[in-house]
Amino acid sequence: SDASIELEEKCIKLAAEDEYKLNAIIDMLRARMAKRDIPLRCLELGKVEPASKGTVRQTLTILQGIPKEKAKAIVAAIKATKLKVNAQMQDDQVRVSGAKKDDLQAVIQTLKAGDFGVDLQFINMR
Structure with missing residues (x-):
């Protein structure tokens, strides 16, 4: 079968003979990612x-960072907790700082419980 996968800057271009083979390529790609x-989000x-x-093609966009509107929702959720922490948006991430470690851990638990449509990673910087 004639199928191809091309990786570019922030996208992956798939081409296959029909939609069935295209979906098989996507399933294989998701399995490798997992x-x-x-x-997978x-x-x-x-x-x-x-x-x-008679072939078909599809473009997959690789999402990196947190989009602005979702970052605003995350900051609003942090401020709604009324904890003494400071949340700020920096480029494609949200930075949270606070004096107490317990407050920061409570914020992490709150964000893990909520669904913001993006996968969150928590990095502890000292």
Whole structure:
């Protein structure tokens, strides 16, 4: 079968003979991502487009960081906890600082309980 996967900057271009084979490639890609502990939510599937000679293609966008509107929702959720922490948006991440370790851990538990549509990673910087 004639199928191809091309990795570019922030997208993956798939091409296959038909939609069935295209879906098989996507399933294989997701299985490999799961094996490497890469969150599956970081892929955004594009529309399936017809290509030349009866083939189909699809573009998968790789999402990195937190979009602005979701970062605002995360900051609002942190402020709603009324804990003495400071949350601020920095580029594609949300930075939370506070004096007490217990407050920061409570914020982490609150964010893990909520669903913001993105996979969150927590990095402890000292």
